Amino acid sequence: MPRRSKATRETYHHGDLRNALVTAAVELVEGSSPEELTLREVSRRVGVNHRAAYRHFEDKTALLAAVAEDGYQALLTEMERALAAAPRLNARERLMALAVAYVSFAIDQPARYRIMFGRRLNEDGRFPALEDSVARAYSLLAAELRAGQVSKQFLETPVRELVFGFWSLTHGFASLAIVRRLQVKRSLLDSWSRQVFSAFVDGLAR
Amino acid sequence: MPRRSKATRETYHHGDLRNALVTAAVELVEGSSPEELTLREVSRRVGVNHRAAYRHFEDKTALLAAVAEDGYQALLTEMERALAAAPRLNARERLMALAVAYVSFAIDQPARYRIMFGRRLNEDGRFPALEDSVARAYSLLAAELRAGQVSKQFLETPVRELVFGFWSLTHGFASLAIVRRLQVKRSLLDSWSRQVFSAFVDGLAR
DNA sequence: ACCTGAACACCGTTCAAGT
């Protein structure tokens, strides 16, 4: 007995089974953990035989790659939102806003974040779209750091190195907080992360 | 037909099956990946029925926790070695040596590192020994940063925040390099990581 | 074109012995 009504099921015959599977996977994973994300359970939730998923995803890794790609897009949106909310701040403060948005995204959706950064999904280069969405997030960081250089607020180090440093710091903080190597209360995340990041951001000042 | 000779097998009856399993797990994982680390395969390698492992590990997570604990111990040893090799350097350079040792450890043994930091293994507090080995690594970092403050080379920020920042930076760098979000050639790791970390370390200077 | 069903090889884990 399928969980979905026939009416609901009809839509999957019209081409959005792929999206339905990705959405279900994202929802499932936040309710449990990446380990419990299985092709069979996702298919069950969508109300479809688990073999139907293979029509849209070559294998389980392909589904994970789609979830990750979607996640990078969502992360980009969050970062853009943070910057839009802080238009007139100086480079240092904009970078801080970006860092807080990044870390908040990760900590509020730890399982999703772990799929994005846990395993190497694109080992064989099968998912160029995933790489594209990563590149867009990278570009936002690079543009912001470059802007700080243009306005003479940041060091003239190669931008690539600044992005590596900034991304390492935010990703490391988020990732350590998720596995509880760092104990970070959600309510104190904003102030805590700013304090931890400030030394690095001060180091960028010229 | 077991893979080990009877002579070899005898030893496992004398109390080191636990260690044999952990060692085999560490070896197995570097040859493949954390996903391919299974209780059954580890047991097979040791030449023992997979049920025998349950005499020493409550479940698979307990084996992973033992691998992680062993990993933190090894990481601590590497960091101590790096500091011992740099006794007369200033605080900044000692911290750099520590950072390079940390990142090298992770990148040379990516699967082991992923077990240490990938999943939250001690969710229910079953593995206090794991927490202890993490604490020892943390203490080394804290002592080093504190020393830089005592010698008036680092800012008088609470040490905990400095450790968070430093650990976030090194862990983030290592972890992004492992999933290839940052492209880091092993031969350039030393110079690359120093360049990326320098802004942060400069930010620590008072 | 899109979905299903049966089958296969593999897991982690439980129960019930064996020495």
Add this chain to the structure above:
DNA sequence: ACCTGAACACCGTTCAAGT
């Protein structure tokens, strides 16, 4: 005390059909 064997419920994936 330590190890084994059979069995169970779950996976991902393949093959061969169904509409």
